[in-house]
């Protein structure tokens with residue numbers, strides 16, 4: 001393993017965040033705070049508790065997931081797309097670095113940022129609601145798995161995209177709707193039976209349900225199913241990444 | 254001299270179906286400066302990119318320092334520094350950050366003293382904390398060279414190093430290249446400027462339309478260059494060379510109004526004085542004379558147009 005190369009990629013990616021601190025950290029925190037004000041205080045006060053959890057507390061895990069998913073995808077996709085776009089990718093390709101090391105560097109950095117951001121939002125939310133985390137271990141597991149899985153997805157998108165439109169279209173058209181429909185703001189049990197079935201096709205449901213369980217021990221699907229499904233998405237992303245590695249897809253002529 | 258890079262039957266057909274390289278076999282000797290000379294689109298960048306691992310070859314085997322560039326890519330690439338054509342370094346990084354990153358990518362432990370020397374040699378030291386996007390074009394090019402040297406490569410590729418570069422940078426660059434060569438680094442540069450190949454190279458390879466059509470020691474090329482042709486325009490028409498006038502390199506021109514004498518300027522005695530005296534004694538009057546030199550350019554143009 002070329003650990004120095006992994007570290008070089010990782011630190012260079014983390015420095016990029018440092019440069020765009022406002023965009024990377026401040027804006028997600030502000031938008032989360034706005035969600036709390038609007039959904040928690042303004043609307044939430046008229047919504048009854050869900051399974052014994054106040055509405056504003058109920059949405060905390062969903063909001064963290066919302067940020068985690070979008071930021072992981074955006075950070076990782078931009079991280080690898082930008083060097084491709086301006087041509088500096090030549091250096092990665094000509095260095096004694098394996099594809100695995102490149103992936104670890106980029107995905108590791110994107111996932112780290114998401115996790116830091118998730119924890120910041122968790123801390124922010126503590127200002128608005130009394131927090132209770134029933135299973136801190138599982139909370140961290142979900143935080144890690146989700147960040148890594150969606151950073152991998154972002155990495156794949158960053159390699160597939162050949163324009164900025166494509167780079168933004170997946171987060172915008174797929175990730176955001178799936179997150180909103182995935183139970184960030186409600187329990188899927190409030191949906192009509194048919195829609196409950198359809199909702200199960202949405203991978204984000206499992207992530208949010210599992211993550212929320214780690215806080216309040218309430219869930220839409222069994223925690224075991226959540227963990228298993230998350231691992232399945234991770235495996236799918238790993239398989240696609242492996243395929244890119246084998247074929248050199250869009251990286252080498 | 255042992256070869257440090259060995260290219261065997263390498264060819265490249267891009268996904269578009271375009272064959273950029275016909276099967277090429279080429280050896281680069283350890284410690285030499287090799288100039289790859291060819292017009293735009295000849296395949297110079299493609300060849301370099303394949304050796305460096307950026308483009309995948311279609312056929313053929315390449316070894317660098319004895320290491321196969323695909324099976325043993327880490328060892329092969331670790332030896333190589335590449336200064337690409339028309340690319341700039343990550344725009345928002347500082348000069349120091351980008352050279353440090355390059356060194357890390359090539360798995361070299363931190364060595365601030367060495368990087369400082371590289372930056373000083375390239376007069377970049379004062380700019381070490383500047384973001385690359387704020388630098389002038391020439392400075393950006395210097396950064397690319399610094400990145401390539403950051404990991405102490407044994408082989409340096411310079412792809413069109415002087416295209417669009419000012420005189421000062423050119424001079425600095427050649428100073429750096431000469432110092433590298435003196436320390437045993439092998440240098441491969443591509444160019445479409447003949448003077449550049451003439452000025453710097455030990456050996457010259459000419460590439461056109463994906464084919465290497467000539468590889469020669471520059472000294473041999475220069476010897477060919479040293480040949481001059483003297484054309485004597487005569488007052489009368491000759492049917493044959495008069496007896497006593499024949500000498501090596503002298504021919505009667507097509508119309509009989511000309512004598513053509515090919516001679517070597519490098520030789521101590523060119524034989525021109527003797528020739529003129531002999532002609533005078535034989536009663537042959539010269540109306541005018543003219544000399545022409547075959548330049549590398551002529552050789553090059555001749556080679557290139559032969560193939561089209």
Ligand SMILES: Nc1ncnc2c1ncn2[C@@H]1O[C@H](COP(=O)(O)OP(=O)(O)O)[C@@H](O)[C@H]1O
Nearest residue numbers: 253267269271273292293294295296297298299
């Ligand atoms: N990715 C590519 N796909 C298809 N053709 C390419 C590609 N890259 C280069 N070429 C073609 O290959 C030929 C050689 O290009 P290149 O190696 O860049 O030449 P040079 O560096 O000598 O100017 C050119 O005709 C160029 O258009």
Ligand SMILES: [Mg+2]
Nearest residue numbers: 297298338413
């Ligand atoms: Mg070129």
